[in-house]
Amino acid sequence: MDRIEQIRKFLNDTPNDAFLNYALATEYVAMGSDELALPIFVNLMNTQPNYYATYYHLGKLYERTEDEDKAIQTYKKGLEITKQLGEKHAHGELRGVYEELTF
Numbered sequence: 001m002d003r004i005e006q007i008r009k010f011l012n013d014t015p016n017d018a019f020l021n022y023a024l025a026t027e028y029v030a031m032g033s034d035e036l037a038l039p040i041f042v043n044l045m046n047t048q049p050n051y052y053a054t055y056y057h058l059g060k061l062y063e064r065t066e067d068e069d070k071a072i073q074t075y076k077k078g079l080e081i082t083k084q085l086g087e088k089h090a091h092g093e094l095r096g097v098y099e100e101l102t103f
Helices: 004-015 018-032 033-045 051-066 068-085 088-102
Strands: none
Touching: 004 018, 004 088, 018 051, 018 088, 033 051, 051 068, 051 088
């Protein structure tokens, strides 16, 4: 819980910092609190769509909660963004999880 508290303190100074929000969401996931991570990931995807790491983790969260349609939509959006940004490694990872889910 100390890491979460520290991230929250940093977020008080820079609430729109994509990395800090992402870090907080992934800490929640690590402790098994998908319900706390979900709104953070969704907000990141909507407000900072080029922060491409969000798409993989949000898609996986949707898979864990058995919302395959949202997972597929998230992966598709992430594939578009990573292609636009030229992020080949991230694009490949997203393509892999997308194909695993849809084929």
